[in-house]
Amino acid sequence: MNKNQGFTLLELTVVLFIVVLGFSAIGINLSSGNDATEIKAAARDIVSALRYARGQALISHEAISLTLDLKENSYSVSNRDKNYTIPQTIDVTLVTAQNELTGNGSGSIRFFPDGSSTGGRLTLERGNTSWQIDINWLTGQIELEDK
Numbered sequence: 001m002n003k004n005q006g007f008t009l010l011e012l013t014v015v016l017f018i019v020v021l022g023f024s025a026i027g028i029n030l031s032s033g034n035d036a037t038e039i040k041a042a043a044r045d046i047v048s049a050l051r052y053a054r055g056q057a058l059i060s061h062e063a064i065s066l067t068l069d070l071k072e073n074s075y076s077v078s079n080r081d082k083n084y085t086i087p088q089t090i091d092v093t094l095v096t097a098q099n100e101l102t103g104n105g106s107g108s109i110r111f112f113p114d115g116s117s118t119g120g121r122l123t124l125e126r127g128n129t130s131w132q133i134d135i136n137w138l139t140g141q142i143e144l145e146d147k
Contacts, residue, residue: 035089035126035127035129036129038087038089038090038126039090039124039125039126039129039130039131040131040146042086042087042090042124043124043131043133043144044144045084046066046075046086046122046124046133047133047142047144049066049075049077049084050066050109050111050133050135050142051142052077053065053066053077053078053109053111054111054115054117054140054142056077056079056111057111057112057113057115058111058113058115060079060113061113062113063110063111063112063113064077064078064079064110064111065077065078065100065108065109065110065111066078066108066109066111067106067107067108068092068094068106068107068108068109068122069105069106070092070094070105070106070107071104071105071106072085073085073086073087073088073090073092074086086124089126090124090125090126091124091125091126092122092123092124093121093122093123093125094107094120094121094122095120095121095122096108096109096118096119096120096121097110097118097119097120099118100118100120107120109135111140112140115139115140116137116138116139116140117135117136117137117140118137119135119136119137119138120135120137121133121134121135122135123147130146130147131144131145131146131147132144132145132146132147
């Protein structure tokens with residue numbers, strides 16, 4: 001009796017089904033990471049712009065501010081013409097000095113030539129993911145932390 005050594009169609013189908021389930025689980029995990037990656041990238045971009053503004057204030061001996069437009073989800077640095085956008089799916093909250101707020105949904109964080117600032121806190125939220133940027137008013141130090 002010479003039997004062919006091989007797999008039945010049922011065995012191949014079961015293995016293929018298991019492989020498809022494995023790849024779909026990996027795909028779900030990767031797609032949920034995109035939200036976290038996008039908000040983290042936006043937070044790091046804002047921190048970079050804040051550090052740039054502080055550095056420019058120290059170098060130029062002039063006050064430089066980063067202005068956030070909360071309606072448009074965008075920000076700009078006072079000595080640059082470029083306007084940077086934050087994805088619309090990210091909610092931004094700004095806490096800053098009263099005199100830095102405007103009535104039209106925007107506010108600023110100002111850095112002074114001695115390195116100090118008006119201080120404040122930016123919070124970026126998307127779903128369950130949240131990042132917080134703290135700006136120390138005395139030293140102008142900028143800290144980013146995951147909440």
